[in-house]
Amino acid sequence: MSGEAIAIVGASGSGKSTLLGLLAGLDVPTSGTVEIEGQDFSSLDEDGRAAMRAKLLGFVFQSFQLLPALNAQENVMLPLELAGVSGAEQSAVAMLKRVGLGERLHHYPKYLSGGEQQRVALARAFVVKPKLLLADEPTGNLDAATGSAVIDLLFEMNAEAGTTLVLVTHDEALAHRCGRIIRLAAGSVVN
Numbered sequence: 001m002s003g004e005a006i007a008i009v010g011a012s013g014s015g016k017s018t019l020l021g022l023l024a025g026l027d028v029p030t031s032g033t034v035e036i037e038g039q040d041f042s043s044l045d046e047d048g049r050a051a052m053r054a055k056l057l058g059f060v061f062q063s064f065q066l067l068p069a070l071n072a073q074e075n076v077m078l079p080l081e082l083a084g085v086s087g088a089e090q091s092a093v094a095m096l097k098r099v100g101l102g103e104r105l106h107h108y109p110k111y112l113s114g115g116e117q118q119r120v121a122l123a124r125a126f127v128v129k130p131k132l133l134l135a136d137e138p139t140g141n142l143d144a145a146t147g148s149a150v151i152d153l154l155f156e157m158n159a160e161a162g163t164t165l166v167l168v169t170h171d172e173a174l175a176h177r178c179g180r181i182i183r184l185a186a187g188s189v190v191n
Contacts, residue, residue: 002131005158005165007175010184016168019184020134023166024057025049036132054083058130058163060154062140064117066109066124072096072116073105076124083128095123099153115146119153126157133158135167139174151177 008016021027022034025041026049034042041052059065066075073092080088096105099119109117118138125133138154139147151174158165167178175181183190 002164003159003162004180005155005167005178007178007181008166008168008184009170009172009175009181010190012170013186014184015187016184017136018187020136020166020168023132024059024134025053054079054128056131058125058128058133060118060121060125060133060135060138062137064109064114064121064141066117066120068109071106071108072101072112072120072123075109075120076127079124079128085128091127092123095127096120098126098157099123113146114142115150118142118146118150122150122154122157126161126163129161130163133163133165135165137168137170139169139171 008019010016018027022029022042025034025044029042032042033040036052036056039052041049044052067078070078073089073096076092076095077088080091085091093102093105096102099122101116101119101123104112104116109120112120118141135154139151142150154165155177165178167174169175
């Protein structure tokens, strides 16, 4: 549902990242289907899944996944440019200002703190106006205070955008901030 926040929790090896990969179309299920926006995502070829990802999905990863040769602004502009969206520069600047990095536009990832890098990753994820945002342990590489600030920003931006958030986490307190919790064990949903 639009604007909903869903947590996926479970022990290491329970299948959380596999489920996220299936939802993203990075993996194809051995049985069953994955449908997004009424489209059987899993039946598409790789090019079709990539096109759907570009159109509908945003990603936030534990390890930030910023391109080191691009500055903050260029990292945020990249998905817009790949999608052929006009006004990529203005959109990227506005989004980086939104996450509090208006003064760090031209800094490369190696010159940004972990919290700043994750805020660039949030800006990059939200700039494409995704219908579905997939977040895989987005605070896993951050200290508690920085992680808390990033999560507050994530939930705030998610509410503003009306994006459906699927959040993989080991953090029970974080999971309870979501409207729904899906628990996995040994590759199966347990509740």
